[in-house]
Amino acid sequence: MPDQSALGYARVDPMPTGHEDGTFQLRGSSREYHTRRFRLKIVAGPDTGKTVTSEGDELSVGTSEGNDLILADRTVSRHHFSITHTPRGFLLRDLGSTNGTEVSNMTVQSAMVPSKSMIRIGRSVVRFDMLDGSVSHPLSDADSFGEMLGRSTAIRRVFGTAERMAMTESKVLIEGETGTGKTLLAEMIHARSARADGPFVTFDCGSVTPTLIESALFGHVKGAFSGADRDRPGAFTEADGGTLFIDELGELPLALQPKLLRVLEEPFVTPLGTQERRAVDVRLITATNRDLRQQVNEGHFREDLFYRIGTLRIRVPPLRERPEDILYLAEHFYNQLVGEGATPPAELLEQWQRLPWRGNVRELRHAIERAVILGDQAAAEHIAERQQHGAGELFDPAIAFRQAKDHVVTRWEARYLAELFERHDKNISKAARAARMDRNHLRELLKRHELLS
Numbered sequence: 001m002p003d004q005s006a007l008g009y010a011r012v013d014p015m016p017t018g019h020e021d022g023t024f025q026l027r028g029s030s031r032e033y034h035t036r037r038f039r040l041k042i043v044a045g046p047d048t049g050k051t052v053t054s055e056g057d058e059l060s061v062g063t064s065e066g067n068d069l070i071l072a073d074r075t076v077s078r079h080h081f082s083i084t085h086t087p088r089g090f091l092l093r094d095l096g097s098t099n100g101t102e103v104s105n106m107t108v109q110s111a112m113v114p115s116k117s118m119i120r121i122g123r124s125v126v127r128f129d130m131l132d133g134s135v136s137h138p139l140s141d142a143d144s145f146g147e148m149l150g151r152s153t154a155i156r157r158v159f160g161t162a163e164r165m166a167m168t169e170s171k172v173l174i175e176g177e178t179g180t181g182k183t184l185l186a187e188m189i190h191a192r193s194a195r196a197d198g199p200f201v202t203f204d205c206g207s208v209t210p211t212l213i214e215s216a217l218f219g220h221v222k223g224a225f226s227g228a229d230r231d232r233p234g235a236f237t238e239a240d241g242g243t244l245f246i247d248e249l250g251e252l253p254l255a256l257q258p259k260l261l262r263v264l265e266e267p268f269v270t271p272l273g274t275q276e277r278r279a280v281d282v283r284l285i286t287a288t289n290r291d292l293r294q295q296v297n298e299g300h301f302r303e304d305l306f307y308r309i310g311t312l313r314i315r316v317p318p319l320r321e322r323p324e325d326i327l328y329l330a331e332h333f334y335n336q337l338v339g340e341g342a343t344p345p346a347e348l349l350e351q352w353q354r355l356p357w358r359g360n361v362r363e364l365r366h367a368i369e370r371a372v373i374l375g376d377q378a379a380a381e382h383i384a385e386r387q388q389h390g391a392g393e394l395f396d397p398a399i400a401f402r403q404a405k406d407h408v409v410t411r412w413e414a415r416y417l418a419e420l421f422e423r424h425d426k427n428i429s430k431a432a433r434a435a436r437m438d439r440n441h442l443r444e445l446l447k448r449h450e451l452l453s
Contacts, residue, residue, distance in 0.1 A: 031138060031139050031140075031141060031160075032136045032137065032138060032139060033136070033137045033139050033153050033156075033157060034134040034135065034136050034137070035057065035085045035134060035135050035137065036085070036130050036131065036133075036134060036135075037053060037054050037130075037131040037132075037133040037134055037135050038053070038054045038059070038083070038085075038090065038115075038128065038129065038130050038131060039051060039052065039053045039054070039128075039129045039131055040052050040059055040061065040068075040069050040083070040126050040127070040128055041126065041127045041129070042069075042071070042124055042125070042126055042127075043118070043125050043126070043127045044123075044124060044125035045071075045073050045122070045123045045124030045125060046071070046072050046073045046123065046124065047071045047072055047073060047124060050069060050071070051069075052068045052069040053131070054085075054135060055135060056135060056137075057084055057085045057135075057137075058082055058083065058084040058085070059082065059083050060079065060081070060082040060095075060293070061076070061080050061081055061082070061121065061126060062076060062077055062078050062079040062080040062081075062095070062293075063076050063077065063078050063080075064078040064079060064296075064303060065307075066079075066303075066306075066307050066310075067079065069126075071124060073121075073122050073123055073124045074122075075099055075121075075122025075123050075124075076097075076099075076121050076122040076124060077095070077096075077097035077098050077099070077297050078296060078297060078303065079095045079096075079097075079293035079294070079296055079297055080094070080095060080097045080101065080121050080122075081093060081094050081095055081097065081101045081119070081121065082095060082293075083113065083128060086321070087154070087321055088112060089112045089113075089114075090112065090113050090114075090128070090130075091110060091111075091112055091113075092108065092110065092111050092112075092113045092117075092119065092128075093109070093110045093291075094108060094109050094110070095291060095293045095294045095297055096293075096294035096297040096298055097121065097297065098297070099121065099122050100121075101119060101120070101121055102119070102120040102121075103117055103118070103119055103120075104117070104118070105440075106440050106443060106444050107440055107441060107444060108444055109444075109448075110448075113128055115128065115129055115130040116128070116129060137157050137160070138157070138160040138161070138164070139153065139156040139157055139159075139160050140156045140157075140159035140160040140163060142156075142159060143156070143328075144159075145158070145159040145162055145163070145185070145188050146184075146187070146188035146191055146192070147184060147187075147188065148181055148184050148185055148188055149325075149328065149329060149332055150322065150325045150328070150329070151324065151325060151328050152322035152324045152325045153322075154317045154321055154322040155317065155322055155325060158185070158314060158315075158316055158317070161314050162185060162188065162189055162192075162314060163192065165189055165312050165314065166188075166189045166190075166191075166192035166193045167192075167193070168312070169193075169194075169283055170311045170312050171264070171283070171284045171285070171286070171308070171309050171310075171311045171312065172186075172189060172284075172285045172286070172311070172312045172313075172314065173249075173285075173286050173287070173288070173292075173309050173310040173311075173312070173313045173314070174186060174285065174286070174287040174288075174313075174314055174315075174316060175287070175288060175289075175291070175313060175314070175315045175316070176287075176289065176315055176316035176317070176318070177289055177316075177318045177358075177360055178289050178359060178360065178362070179359040179360035179361055179362030179363055180316040180317070180318055180319075180360045180361060181316055181360075181361050181362075182247070182287040182289075182316055183202065183245065183247060183287065185314075185316060186200075186202075186243075186245040186285045186287065187200060187245075189243075189285060190242070190243040190245075190283075190285070193243070193283070195241070195242050195243055195283055198239075198240075198241040198242025198243065199238060199239050199240075199241065199242035199243075200239075200242055200243050200245065201235050201238045201239035201242065201243070201244050201245065202245045202247060203216065203217060203235040203244065203245070203246050203247065204247040204248055205246060205247065205248045205249060205250075205251040205252045206247070206248035206251040207248075210253050213252065213253065213256055214256055214259065214272060215228075215232065215234065215272050216234060216235060217234055217235050217236060217256075217259075217260070218234045218236060218259065218263070218269045218270065218271055218272065219231070219232050219233045219234025219236070219237055219269065219271035219272070219278075220232050220234070220271050220272035220273050221271055221272070221273040221274045222273075223273060224271070224272040224273025224274075225272065225273070228272075228273065231271075232271075233271075234269060234271060236263060236269045236280045236282055237269060237278065237280060239280070239282045240280050240281055240282060241281055241282075242282070242283070243282070243283045243284075243285055244282045244283070244284055244285070245285045245286070245287070246284065246285075246286045246287070247286075247287045248287065248288060248289070249286040249287065249288045249292070249309070250288045250289070250290040250292060250295055250300075250301065254299075254300060254301070254302070257301070257302045257305050258302070258305075260305065261302065261304060261305045261308060263280070264284065264305075264308050264309070265308075267279060267280050267281060267282070268280065284309065286309050292306050292310070293306070318357070318360050319357040319360050319361060319364065320356055320357065323353065326352060326353050326357070326364065327349055327352075327353060329361060329364055329365075330344060330349060330352055330364060330368060331343065331344065331349075333364070333365050333368040333369075334368055334371075334372070337368060337369060337372045338372055344368070344371065348371060352364070352367065355367075413445070413449070414449040414451075417442075417445055417446060417449055417451055418449070418451055420434065420435055421446060421451055421452075428442055428443055428446070428452075
């Protein structure tokens with residue numbers, strides 16, 4: 001790891017004040033942010049005594065070598081669960097495990113966990129403890145990273161990490177929801193790197209027909225298949241000497257993943273229709289809105305490819321985790337569209353700040369454009385409609401199909417459970433029998449939708 005002092009980072013002095021959720025409040029201007037250190041310890045099962053302590057935001061548990069806590073327990077999945085520090089505390093997420101994850105005798109998909117929680121996975125029990133020490137995270141001084149903007153601590157952490165990533169030749173995996181700016185971040189990492197004078201080529205796995213992905217990535221020669229009337233270089237060759245950004249990597253068909261892995265192991269591509277290998281010099285940056293570890297568990301993504309492309313991982317937080325950026329970004333977009341010094345009406349700014357922005361920065365920009373083109377009144381009416389019906393139930397080009405669908409399903413699930421619970425006098429056992437579902441699973445769903453305390 002490079003010397004932080006050489007990169008312009010300074011230590012916080014005095015140490016910030018700690019909170020029970022594991023966050024730390026900074027005092028004054030700082031180039032570091034501190035979070036509570038935490039530990040996972042196996043207290044029962046074949047791996048009793050094994051311990052790992054956090055050196056970052058997340059610890060993962062499973063049988064695969066890439067986890068922070070690696071278990072021999074065969075009833076544990078390759079990537080079983082993770083615990084991540086968030087602004088609200090510590091979030092446990094089951095990563096699509098086979099046998100599930102239990103907290104306080106309840107099977108959970110995700111849950112906020114307090115210190116001293118006991119977590120059962122397979123034949124093993126893991127104890128989670130917050131510790132007295134802290135982990136420091138470098139922050140950027142700037143409120144921008146190239147064209148990417150933000151003033152919140154969350155996004156300045158991204159800028160600080162990206163600055164260091166840009167200095168390397170390592171592969172980068174960018175994780176984050178649709179619309180958070182993953183493509184822009186990849187462009188800015190390239191622009192700050194030693195390859196800045198070389199090409200930056202974007203390839204979106206989600207926008208190319210699966211049968212054409214191999215040709216689009218690796219190229220083809222004339223006559224390779226029906227319709228191949230000329231040679232085509234492919235994205236890897238086009239990016240030679242620069243950076244190839246593969247977006248929505250989780251959409252890459254399983255059958256093509258070994259071919260991508262082969263190129264990463266040996267820097268050569270073989271276009272369709274020929275046996276000739278062509279050397280390429282490419283830095284790879286990838287992005288996904290999925291957790292690829294869960295894709296590995298489900299058999300949709302190769303584990304060896306995940307480790308190969310995930311040398312460096314960076315997560316871009318959604319707007320709801322950095323609400324202080326909403327007004328800053330709204331004013332910036334408004335100035336871009338109307339003119340320097342222009343300010344959106346205070347009423348719109350207030351309403352924009354209350355929206356969930358499931359399409360994140362992209363959705364926010366579209367909202368600003370709508371206000372400028374259609375007028376403030378039309379924008380206010382659109383906001384009221386969204387608040388009444390829910391953002392995911394209205395068409396919005398800023399929101400991906402899968403994300404909009406997931407939101408609609410979540411809203412339907414909440415309404416169904418509320419009605420089910422009410423009709424059975426808020427008796428979990430009766431409601432579970434009526435819905436033909438496990439009582440503990442129903443309890444967890446009710447808690448997730450805040451229908452049960």
